[in-house]
Amino acid sequence: MSADVELNNVSVTFGSFYAAKSVNVKINGGEFFSFLGPSGCGKTTLLRAISGFQDPSEGSVLIDNKDMSGIGPNKRPTSLIFQNLALFPLMSVSENIAFSLEVRGVSKGDRQKRADELLELIALEGQGEKKVHQLSGGQKQRVAIARALAVEPKVLLLDEPLSALDLKLRQRMRTELREIQKRVNITFIYITHDQGEALTMSDRIAVMNEGEIEQIGPCDEVYNNPLTPFVATFVGENNPLFGKVKEINQNKIKIETPDGDFVSTMNENKKLNIGDEAIAFVRPESLFMPRDGDSFDNLIDVNIESFEFEGNIKNFYATLKSGTKIKFSIPNAIDTSSISSGTKLQLGFESTKSSILPKAQLAID
C-alpha cells in the first residue's frame, strides 16, 4: 500500500528565516522521489514536515488526501530513516526491527515472525540476536530500513541515510534501496545533497535552493533541460558562458558572448527577450573535438591549461579568448596524446545539448 503525498504551499519559518518557502509538490503513490539540494536548502525541513516533527508555518501536508495537521509523527502512515540511522544500541537487531510492533501491543511470537520475515528481506537471516554494534555499516543500514518497514508504512522517508558509507558500499546500497522499493511498492521520499544518488535511484527529483523548489521532473529531464542556472550547475557539472540574447526564432535562441555566438534550442519556460542578459550552459561531456566531416551548431576556440586523469574519462581545463575557464571531458578510450598544456583547439557542441537561461545565481558561486 502506497500513498500520495502532497505539499500545498508549505512554508516553514524560524523567526524571520524561511527554511521552506511556498513549496508545492505532488508525489505519486509508489514513486521514488528525491529532494536534491545543498545543505541548508530546506530539504530536511520538508522531510520533517511530512513526518510530523515540524509543523508547517503555512500550507498543508496531505498524505493519502488526508490533511495531516495536528497529527503527530507516531500517528502518521510514514516511517523515517534518520541520517545517523538512530538504531537503538541497547536492543538486539530483532528488537529494533520489531519495536514499532511492540509499541502497538503485538504479541511476542508475532513480533518475532515479522522480524524474521524482514531479516530475510534484508538478507540478514538468523542475525536477529546480534547487538547493533556487532553489525557492519551496510548491515546497520539495512536494519534501519527493515525497522522502518516493519509498521508497513505507506510512505518511507529517508534523510541522507547513505552519507556515512564509503563509496563502494554507497553504490551498492543505491541499487539495493531501489530494489527494496520495487519489492515493497511504497512511496519513497529521499533527501540528498548528492546528485549521483538522486539521479540513479529516483523516478523524479525536486531540486531545492534556499527553501524553494527550482525544478521538479524526471532525472533525465532535469539534467538535460535545467530551468534555472542554479539547477544547471548543481545537478552535474556545467560550463557557464555569459552574454546577451541576440536572436530568437521559433525554437532557437542565440546568445552573443565575448567568445562568440552560440545557439541553443529553446524550451518553453524561458522568458527571454532580445538584449536580456543570459547564460549559455554546456556540459563537459557535450564538448567534442571535431573530426573530419563533423559539423557542430556551435564552435569554440580554447587554449588547454591542464588536464587530469579520472579513469574512465580525462578532464581538460582550458581558457577561452575572454579568459573564461572551461572544462571538458573525453572518454579514456579516445587517444588524446597530442593534447598537452598550451595546445590550441577548436571544440564543438550541439544546440540541443546546451541551454540558454536568464542570468541568475549559480550553484558554484
Added chain:
Amino acid sequence: MGNYLFTQPFFKKNGKAIAIYFLVAIVFWFVFLVIIPQLYMLDLSFRSNVPPLARGGPQDYYTMEHYQHFVFGSKTSLDAFNFVDLGVFGRTILVSIMVTIANLLFCYPIAFYIAKIANPSTARLLIVSLIIPFWINELLRSFALRILFANEGVINNFLTGIGVIDQSILFITYDIGLYTGLVYAYILLMMFPLYNAIESLDINQIEAAKDLGSSSLRTHWRIVIPHAKPGIVSGCTMVFMLTVGALATPVVLSSPNTLWFPQLIYQWFNMNDNWSRGSAYSIILLIISVIFVLAMMRIFKVKIGEIIK
C-alpha cells in the same frame, strides 16, 4: 632500584617530576585517607572501650561486645534485642531508600527537561538556579527549612493567614521537615548524573521511537531510562550513601523523639566517649552502603565502571 624505576614507561611518558608527583598524591590519598583510617576504625570497633592511658594494658582486649550491643543491647537490659538501636537503624535505611526514590522521581523530569527540551539559555539558567542554593552551607539550609516548616513558621502562617487551615500542621513533629530536608540536601548529586546521562542520548533516538509509533511514556521506558541507567544508579548510590550518613539535616530538622543513625554514632563518639562502639556502628553503616551499591548494580545490571563514568 631508583634507576630501574625511572626507566618504566610511566616515568618516560609523563616525565620524572610529574610522575613522582602523581605517585605521591595517589599513594597519600589511598594510604592515608582511605586505608589507614578505615583499618584503624575497624580495629577500634573490635576493642574494649578503655581510656587512652589504659591502651595496651590488660583491660585492652579484642571483643565482639560492640556489635553484640548493637543487636542485643546492654547486658543489663531485659529485652531480647536492642530494639531502640535496631529501630533507629532500620528506620534510617528505610527512610533513606524512600528519600532516594523520591529524589529520583523528582529529578528525572527536571533533568530530562533541561537536557532535551529547554533551549540552551533556559537550560543554563535552570542549572545555575539549581546550584546557587548550594553555595550556602548545609546546616544553614536546614535551618532555613526549619523556619519554613516550624509550627509558627512561614508555611503555617501563610496557610492560616489565607484561611486554608485553622491549626498549624506539625511538619516537624511528623518529620515532614526532615524528609523534605533530606531530599533537598543531596539533590544535585542525583540531578547531575541524571542530566549527564540523559544529555548524552542522541535526540534522534527519541524521535525514531516516536516515529515508530511509540508514546512518550513508552519512549521513556524503553529508550531514555535504559540509556540513563548508569546515571540513575550513580545518582541513587550517592544520594543513598550521603542520606544514610547525614548528620546536620537530622540534627536540625528531625522531631525531638526520633533519631537518625548517624546521630547515634555521634552520641557514642562525643557524648558517651565510647569510640570503639561508635566505630562499630560506623562499620555497620559502611557495610550497608556497600550492600546497597552491590544491590543496585545487580538490579540494574550495570558495571561499576559505568556508574563512575
